[in-house]
Amino acid sequence: MKAAASTRKPNMREAILAAAEELFSTYGFNAVSVRDIAQAAGANPGSVTYHFRTKDGLLLEIYRRHCGPMNRRRSELLAAARRVRDLQDRLEAIVRAYVLPAFTSGSDLAGGGTRFTRLRAIMSAEGNEVVRKIIAQTFDDTSHAFIDAIHESLPHIPRTDLVWRSHFLLGALYYTLVTPERVSRLSRGSADGTDAGHAIEELVRATVAALQAAPLDEGAPRKIPAANPGRVVT
Amino acid sequence: MKAAASTRKPNMREAILAAAEELFSTYGFNAVSVRDIAQAAGANPGSVTYHFRTKDGLLLEIYRRHCGPMNRRRSELLAAARRVRDLQDRLEAIVRAYVLPAFTSGSDLAGGGTRFTRLRAIMSAEGNEVVRKIIAQTFDDTSHAFIDAIHESLPHIPRTDLVWRSHFLLGALYYTLVTPERVSRLSRGSADGTDAGHAIEELVRATVAALQAAPLDEGAPRKIPAANPGRVVT
DNA sequence: ACCATATTTGTACTATCGTCCAAATAATCC
DNA sequence: GGATTATTTGGACGATAGTACAAATATGGT
Known part of the structure; x- marks a missing residue:
């Protein structure tokens, strides 16, 4: 050399x-x-x-590279999850099918899936215009498929609530990948935010519970919160 | 004129x-x-x-301007929530006390709270170094206070799980403020992502359910997921 | 070995970045 | 009203941004 x-x-x-x-x-x-x-x-x-x-072209190519395999993996896992008999287990399998590919990319090297999901998180925060269309085109189909599957497992809950809750799931997922050290800090070392395996389990457990919660309409009628935040102007 | x-x-x-x-x-x-x-x-x-x-100085001043009032408001709401008798209602009040100030700033004009929280969301995604210290210094105290309060309402759940779940709450909150149009899109118009009032209710309901879920340790022992994602390298 | 093609290199261009500064202007106080 | 201070202005600085392009080099087929 x-x-x-x-x-x-x-x-x-x-x-x-x-x-x-x-x-x-x-x-x-x-x-x-x-x-x-x-x-x-x-x-x-x-x-x-x-x-x-161009720089945009580079970003675009990164997305092209990952979207296919990741969504294919998600479809496979979702199809397998749909075949689970027990309703409770099926719901959990569906959520896991949504979360797992975000952490582990099928073909790429170690941390590949995590890296790309972190990229998506940052891009959606930055409001990148180049990416917005890809997101809407590529990921909305997948999201709809998952929401449909969830709705089949929880038919008594309005679709609207399930949309909100799976939206929260994606937000929690993104945030966990973007600032994992915060979990370590707040737990005073008793948890490791970078432990993907544990993060997945916590996320799945929390999300399944959230999805199963009573919808806003039914249940005991709740008090309107003291302050009226009104409508967000954007 | x-x-x-x-x-x-x-x-x-x-x-x-x-x-x-x-x-x-x-x-x-x-x-x-x-x-x-x-x-x-x-x-x-x-x-x-x-x-x-400097430009950094401008960003710093924005934070200084908002952190005080927002955390003061949170402390007040948290103190009030702690006095709620019914345990279930108290938990919900605690979560609401965490979420509400993020949407409505006490003193500022309409959308002030939303705007600043959206800013925090973007900054944590971009990994801004100037802001990281402020976050850790100013917000960790508040977060700890909330986790403690939650732990009092749910003493049988390990603190570690509560850290994870409130972390998910913040992620969901951020993501909802950053990309509200996604909710409208996925729900095909039956939900409005920019409706702060509704977003709060959905978020509170989902989070309370998530917090109450059985911790990972107890409950029926779960299978280890097929793929082993290992540890995220960072 | 030679040619055609693919890729890499170095440099240059224009635009815009954050920041600075002296002069111009507005506000304040005696 | 004049002196003093606070603020605004417009222009300039060096640094760096994204991109383009011709020359240099590597590659692969025959």
Whole structure:
């Protein structure tokens, strides 16, 4: 070996994608420059332009790379979950089918699924316009399928409530991946926010309970909260 | 009135703060430039530097402005909730005391609380270093107080699980404020994601149920999930 | 070995970034 | 009303952003 700089990357395109994925999912899209990505991948900034034309194009390619396998995996797990006999077990299996692929990507290396989900979390927070369409197109179908499956297991709960609750699930999932150290901090070390296995179990348990809760309409009529927050202006 | 440009702002500093708050909470910290803020506030870019020295200083001042009143409000509501006799009602009141101030700021104008919470959501996603310390210092005390109160209402559930579940609550809360249109979309119009009042009720109901769920330790021993996601490398 | 193609490199361009500063203007106090 | 302070203005600075492009180099087929 002559020098470190002389080692040749077998596939620079992949290296750039991996570096971009890691940086975007950690610092957000806007905080990372093309030059940062190139340096992390051991490539020239011009190479990024050559392979992906624009920075947006690079982000798009990352999504293309992951969406297919992840949604395929989700469909498989969902189909298997639907076949579970016991209703309670089936509901839990459905939730697990939604959560698991977010943590473990089928084909990619360790932490691949986590990284991409963290990326999605940051992108939805930043309100990235390029990604918004992909989200709506690619993920809404999956979300609808899951909500339908959940509704079959809990037919007495209005779909609207189930939409809200699975929305909360996704928010909790995102937040756990984005700030795992907060759990460690608040639990004073008795829990590890980066322990994906445990996070999944906690998330599934909590979500199943939330989904089974009585809907807002029925049950004992509740008092209207003291303060009236009105409608959010946006 | 002579011309629109001649109207003088009574307090330019406040106008800049308001504009920055709105823009940061919508597009994130990195996507918004000092010039964007100045223009939205009808001010000169130099004015921003004059009042807040740096862009970070501006963000810091926004936090300083909101943290005090919001946490004070939370403390009051939490104290009131602790006095509720019925255990089930008390738990619900505690959760409501945590959620309500995030939607309605005590002193500010309409949507002030929502805007600041949305800002916090985006900042935690972007991993802003300037803000991380404030979060840990200012909000962890409040979070601990709430977890303690919840633990009093649910003494049979280990604190660790309650930390996880209140973490999920915050994630769900953030996500609802960041992408409210997703709820409207997925529910096909039967729910309005921007309806803060309804969002609060759904969130409280779901969270109370999640908090009351059996902890992971006890209950029927569960199967270990097929795939072993291992530990997230970060 | 040679050619055609694919990729990498280095550099340059324009735009915009955060921040600074001196001059202009408004507000305040004696 | 004049002096003093506070604020606003417009322009400038160096740094860095995304992207483009020609030259250099590597690759693969024949």
